[in-house]
Amino acid sequence: MHPSDERPQGERPTGGAPQQSKWFALYTTARHEKRVAEHLGQRLIECYLPLYRADRKWADGSRVALNLPLFPGYLFVHIRRNERGAVLTVPGALSVVGGTGGEPAAVSDSTIDALRTGLKLRNASPHALMTAGQRVRIRSGALAGLEGIVVRNKNCYRVVITLEHIMQSYAVEVDLEDLEILGSGNPSHSCVQGFSGFRSVMQ
Secondary structure, eight states: OOOOOOOOSSOOOOOSSOOOOEEEEEEEOTTOHHHHHHHHHHTTOOEEOOEEEEEEEOTTSOEEEEEEESSTTEEEEEEOGGGHHHHTTSTTEEEEOBOGGGOBOEEOHHHHHHHHHHHHHSOEEEEOOOOSSOEEEEOSSTTTTOEEEEEEETTEEEEEEEETTTTEEEEEEEOGGGEEEOSOSOGGGGSGGGHHHHHHHHO
């Protein structure tokens, strides 16, 4: 189910103090994320499209590295709430993701900052939405403080992090020593020493 949002019909400016610009998730036409970002840039609307590096092999055997959207169908815009009408006139822009009451749901600056910094330093890729598993918190580095579910991928470990606003997940490679176990109910298990048993379970 995709977030929906009615296109505003002649939104009235709100009174009082000027609205502050915030980050909002923008739902786009499939495979048009980059084109929408280009149109937004041409209109001087600040946006951010998280990308990840993917290696692809063509039919002729050649290989190429592509930069693909981390969250297919979504990007983020930095606007005031009453500016969403201008955003929705961009070709390929479908809706600003709403929250309770149908109002646009702001994404925290810290979430955007973590994506911008973390994707440069850690290998990341889209991941299927996960709701069950061992929850952990990243203790250090660019993504410190973010929580997710730890999974094993071949010879490395990944934390699957979910953006609740758009209900999409991405996975980043981590070292077990950078993680803190959550939800164990035992303080001794929330330290790196508690990973000795956890490591054997994951193996």
